[in-house]
Amino acid sequence: MKIPAYYGFWHHLGNWLLKTSSWLVLLFLILPILVIVPLSFNAEPFFSFTEGMLTLDPEAYSLRWYREILNDPKWILAIQNSFIIGVFSTLLATVLGTIAAVGLARSEMPLRRFITALLLSPMIVPLIITAAGMFFFYSDLGLAGGYLGVILAHAALGTPFVIITVTATLTGFDYSLARAALNLGATPIRVFFDVIMPLIRPGVISGALFAFITSFDEVVVILFMAGPQQRTIPRQMFSGLREQINPSILAVATLLILFSIILLVTIELLRRRTERLRGVDIPD
16 A cells, blocks of 8 residues: 555554564464474484574475375274265255345344344354263263264354355345246246345355355364264364374364365355455455
8 A cells, every 4th residue: 555645653663563563463363383294304203403403404304104004994984984974064064055045134134133132152152161061961862972973063063154244244145036026927046046146256255255165164063963874074173182192183184274264265266256345446
């Protein structure tokens, strides 16, 4: 952003302090994450920088721990479970959240505020309480310790994110378009898929990505709900820290960081596309 010409000394000083403090806060938040990346290439089984790494000795760096992930059946099972549970829970959360958001976006919806607060409660209630409640509820139904129970639990956690993003997309939506389609003879289902869905698609996709991240990163519910065969990546990392510490955990963490960056970039691109559809000018 170009600095205005009327800025004096104190304006320039304040602007410089603001930028510097912002970069320091960003560094404070991201540095503990960035440290993991070079440590994951450590040739030795240590969680600290060796002398060779500090001197940039090529022999001190290795892909050993990444190969160990590929050769470890526990990690392979955890990766498969994370994607299977994440994908199916995301699909369920996206369908339920989109339907709920479309209904809650209408002003004539009765008890709209109460229902919204109820649907968003999984984001507010402490996760340990939610996980304990899910465990006792699904245990009575015989779903605890199985894939279906974990998928339903993760879908319940991801649905609020879909509701928020889709509801934000529906803000200012012109329902006269839907009424015009109905007057022209279109069925309500066709109106939804041909008129409403194209306009809210970026919000739906963003909510689905948030739901997937929530499921992929969740560990508390897994500790309560999952059996030995439903162990996910966070659960395996938690067990690895307790049972057998080695830098393969750092290698997995590095891959998760890369995966998270890809998802965040995708979400940002979708947000920009949504703003462009609304005719809002987005500064670079």
